[in-house]
Amino acid sequence: KQEVTQIPAALSVPEGENLVLNCSFTDSAIYNLQWFRQDPGKGLTSLLLIQSSQREQTSGRLNASLDKSSGRSTLYIAASQPGDSATYLCAVTGANSKLTFGKGITLSVRP
Amino acid sequence: GAVVSQHPSRVICKSGTSVKIECRSLDFQATTMFWYRQFPKKSLMLMATSNEGSKATYEQGVEKDKFLINHASLTLSTLTVTSAHPEDSSFYICSARDGRIGSGEQFFGPGTRLTVL
Numbered sequence: 001k002q003e004v005t006q007i008p009a010a011l012s013v014p015e016g017e018n019l020v021l022n023c024s025f026t027d028s029a030i031y032n033l034q035w036f037r038q039d040p041g042k043g044l045t046s047l048l049l050i051q052s053s054q055r056e057q058t059s060g061r062l063n064a065s066l067d068k069s070s071g072r073s074t075l076y077i078a079a080s081q082p083g084d085s086a087t088y089l090c091a092v093t094g095a096n097s098k099l100t101f102g103k104g105i106t107l108s109v110r111p
Numbered sequence: 112g113a114v115v116s117q118h119p120s121r122v123i124c125k126s127g128t129s130v131k132i133e134c135r136s137l138d139f140q141a142t143t144m145f146w147y148r149q150f151p152k153k154s155l156m157l158m159a160t161s162n163e164g165s166k167a168t169y170e171q172g173v174e175k176d177k178f179l180i181n182h183a184s185l186t187l188s189t190l191t192v193t194s195a196h197p198e199d200s201s202f203y204i205c206s207a208r209d210g211r212i213g214s215g216e217q218f219f220g221p222g223t224r225l226t227v228l
Contacts (some may be wrong), residue, residue: 004154031215043117043204043221044155089154093215099206101143101154 002027002094006102013080014110021105023090030069031093035064035075038104040089047088048075065085080109113136115207124195125228131191132223134205135184141207142189145217149202161188163211171206195227 003026023033023063032051048057048064050073056065063076077084082083087104094100113145114137124130134144143162147155159175161167169175177199180184188207190197206217215223 006165014113029182034216036219041202041222041224042166044206044219046218093217097143097215098157099155099217103152103154 001090002030002100003039004090004092004102006088006090006099006105008105009103010106010108011069012108012110013081015080018076019080019107020093021088021107022081023073023075023078023102024055025071025073025090025092025096025100027094029070029095030068031095031097032065032091033064033073033090033092034099035062035073036089036091041088044089077107082108083109113216113218115141115205115218115220117205117223119223120221121224121226123226123228126196127194129191129193130225131189132192132203132205132225134188134207134220136207136218137157137217139207139209140185140189142185143208143211145206146178146181146188146190146206147204149204149222155204162200191226192201192228195225197227200225200227 034049050066061078065072065110087106089104091101093101118133125224146158156174159167159169167180182188204222206219208217
């Protein structure tokens, strides 16, 4: 059974700092990996999707990497801003086309 | 593109009543829709997968007679929580995917907050 782990559960950083959010998964037989953002009481916003054949994806200040063999992904946020404060969820799509989510990392960027 | 809507966004009901939540794909055809449930500070838990025109496939531990799912068209799926009880209070999120597109990406709705009194 696939398990996705995100540690730590919460992170607080000062504005302007570059930061890395980590995600690990137990079964490397994945179809793709996605990073999502969730604001309190809201749905999910897809940030980046990395296919299993890819190593990284970039969008603006965000860069996500995937190392399928070691079961790890990182989300790099450059020059963090208070507006980046949210919960970041990592999810993998398995061969059964189902998404398995981590519990998320709640990020707070202090002005 | 790839917008998914949910209605209602928030609902409060009395114990014992039934509540219907709608999930619509606005600008693409959703061959598959997924229903998730999220408890506070917990990850999303997949409840069921539905393919258009077929019966939904429920995850282990999810009561199919309590959570009725209908996916009658390529743009609409509904989740009906029957005889709701306080323990059914949760945040319900749907997602949709066009299975004919190779990326397999799921697009998520904004969620529905259900409170059962």
